[in-house]
Amino acid sequence: MEGYISKLRRRHRRLDRLIDxxxxxxxxxxxxxLKRIRLKLKDRxxxxxxxxxxxx
Numbered sequence: 001m002e003g004y005i006s007k008l009r010r011r012h013r014r015l016d017r018l019i020d021x022x023x024x025x026x027x028x029x030x031x032x033x034l035k036r037i038r039l040k041l042k043d044r045x046x047x048x049x050x051x052x053x054x055x056x
Contacts, residue, residue, distance in 0.1 A: 005049060
């Protein structure tokens, strides 16, 4: 489970960098979509962490 959470965190960081790049390029619609994806990913990270803590 730790590996899964690490993978999700890496994807989240990549999205952060992509969002920053897109903001600089003025792609507002793309930024909105990326932020929604990032939020869903963050929710998955939190859920996975809860599952990990609950099973410990």
